[in-house]
Amino acid sequence: MKIRPFQLERYFARHEFSTPHLLCTSDCESVSVGDLLQLESGAREGLASLWLxxxxxxxxxxxxxxxxxxxxxxxxxxxxxxxxxxxxxxxxxxxxxxxxxxxxxxxxxxxxxxxxxxxxxxxxxxxxxxxxxxxxxxxxxxxxxxxxxxxxxxxxxxxxxxxxxxxxxxxxxxxxxxxxxxxxxxxxxxxxxxxxxxxxxxxxxxxxxxxxxxxxxxxxxxxxxxxxxxxxxxxxxxxxxxxxxxxxxxxxxxxxxxxxxxxxxxxxxDRLAQRNLGIIRNNLKLLNAFFAGHRDLFAWEPPQAGPIAFPRYLGGTVDDFCEQLRQDAGVLLLPGTVYDDPNNCFRIGFGRADMAQGLDKLKAYLTPPAGSPNRLL
Ligand SMILES: Cc1ncc(COP(=O)(O)O)c(C=O)c1O
Known part of the structure; x- marks a missing residue:
């Protein structure tokens, strides 16, 4: 069997565990095994006695x-x-x-x-x-x-x-x-x-x-x-x-x-989904405000469901933008080219509880302190 490399998964394999701020994940906030076992009395014993x-x-x-x-x-x-x-x-x-x-x-x-x-x-x-x-x-x-x-x-x-x-x-x-x-x-x-x-x-x-x-x-x-x-x-x-x-x-x-x-x-x-929807709703408020303040750089259409969206980058080539951002600010976005999409878009993810930290890094990157060169120019 011959199959082309999975571009998105290869991208994550390179960067997911070495980039401090993941701003493009498609999953939602996880929990520990201990958290799950606390959902029901007897669950801990049930897991311990499981036949392997x-x-x-x-x-x-x-x-x-x-x-x-x-x-x-x-x-x-x-x-x-x-x-x-x-x-x-x-x-x-x-x-x-x-x-x-x-x-x-x-x-x-x-x-x-x-x-x-x-x-x-x-x-x-x-x-x-x-x-x-x-x-x-x-x-x-x-x-x-x-x-x-x-x-x-x-x-x-x-x-x-x-x-x-x-x-x-x-x-x-x-x-x-x-x-x-x-x-x-x-x-x-x-x-x-x-x-x-x-x-x-x-x-x-x-x-x-x-x-x-x-x-x-x-x-x-x-x-x-x-x-x-x-x-x-x-x-x-x-x-x-x-x-x-x-x-x-x-x-x-x-x-x-x-x-x-x-x-x-x-x-x-339902409890797990509602918790993650709560995280998504909070994060979306932050993203809506962020994109409203950067209309010159991004075309943003709020999504209707899920923990990801696909805004368009207007400031140059999306691959260069994502790569520079990763190198200089330690923030990972996913360029739409890994989907073979020609629209200069990138994937942004907002299902995780720490999204605000990554977004703050992105904001700081786009608005460098007075006197320092603007990396986007
Ligand atoms: C649309 C879609 N289908 C399937 C999958 C595969 O899911 P999993 O990695 O949990 O097997 C993904 C993962 O990102 C996905 O986004």
Whole structure:
């Protein structure tokens, strides 16, 4: 198998653990194992007595039950647990695609959503979000690019990196097109639950149509990336069985302590999500004020959901800006070029509790003390 390097992950591999201020992370504030165990009496003993043999390859019954509670119609036996969302993406694309198939992918996107399909020999057609329309996706574009070879359409809503969220009518129309044309839908919903206005939350695709899967993970909304627990939900039994059989060649089953802790966390999912939404709301106030004071340098459209946004840099080349900022101020932003996006944007992340410190460093960098040279000129 030949696959292009994952540009975003390579960027984080270089800089994440050596740059003091991370201002572009896509996850939310995490907690310690001790914090999780305090959520319920008996949890500490439960973890200590956990058997460390192989776990069930589809995910343990308690974990699948807790995951299913996030959906309207999906049952525990329609949940397939994975090691992170990343494994689920890899396995799905390898299971359903063949060389010559066509895949239409929401763009810009978390690279593996398109790259794995490409590595299988599928033709990947980017479905570009429109930066002039707050990163809207045009269903007319999709209809114009459907063919009898279209096997999968990929959407990521709420969207990484723009924070875009359409209204539910979009999803129902996608579902109708999927029925009509026969393609599958891979619906990456890893930021679901982080809508700033709860009434704007979309239905899960798996709840409305058996022609697709919903992708979920502990990493983003719940801030528990270190557990490496993700899942797909689907009412399509044939697809489920095929995905389960492929997983025997990747991880077989998950880590038992991770499954235990993920089940415990999901029992309290609303509490964890609300805590992270509170952090996001506070941070967004700071960002709105910051961008209002720098209209000459940045074009900022507030996002609708999630812990990330994708403002445009107006002061030069975004790669140079991000690199200089990292070197001089120890602040990490993510240039949009790692998404192959041509709009001179960068990703900013605001799901973590220490965002204000990074933002203060960015402010200081943009406004050097009187007498010192302005690095942007
Ligand atoms: C849209 C999207 N999908 C999937 C993933 C993969 O999630 P994980 O790293 O938890 O496997 C990410 C991670 O950033 C993401 O942003």
């Amino acid at each position: 043999g192989y776990t069930e390859s589809q995910g343990g019954p308690e974990l699948r039950k807790q995951i299913a509670s996030l959906y309207e119609k999906i049952h525990p036996e329609q949940i397939l647990a994975h090691s992170g969302a990343e494994e689920a993406i890899f396995n799905f694309m390898n299971t359903v695609l063949e060389a010559g198939d066509e895949v239409i992918v929401h763009a810009p996107c978390y690279q593996s959503l398109g790259e794995v399909a490409r590595s299988v020999g599928a033709k990947v057609i980017p479905w570009p979000a429109d930066p002039q329309q707050n990163w809207e996706l045009d269903l007319g574009f999709l209809q114009d690019h459907l063919s009898d070879r279209t096997r999968v359409v990929v959407v990521n809503l709420p969207h990484n990196p723009t924070g875009y969220l359409p209204d539910p009518g979009f999803l129902f129309e996608l579902s109708r097109l999927s029925d009509h044309h026969g393609f599958l839908v891979f619906s990456d919903e890893v930021y679901r639950g982080l809508e700033y206005d709860p009434s704007s939350r979309l239905p899960c695709f798996a709840d409305i149509n058996e022609r697709g899967v919903s992708l979920g993970v502990m990493s983003k909304t719940y801030g528990l990336a270190g557990l490496r627990i993700g899942w797909v939900a689907t009412s399509n039994r044939k697809l489920f069985e095929a995905l389960a059989a492929f997983k025997d060649y990747t991880t077989i089953c998950n880590s038992a302590p991770s499954e235990y802790l993920a089940g415990l966390a999901l029992h309290h999912h």
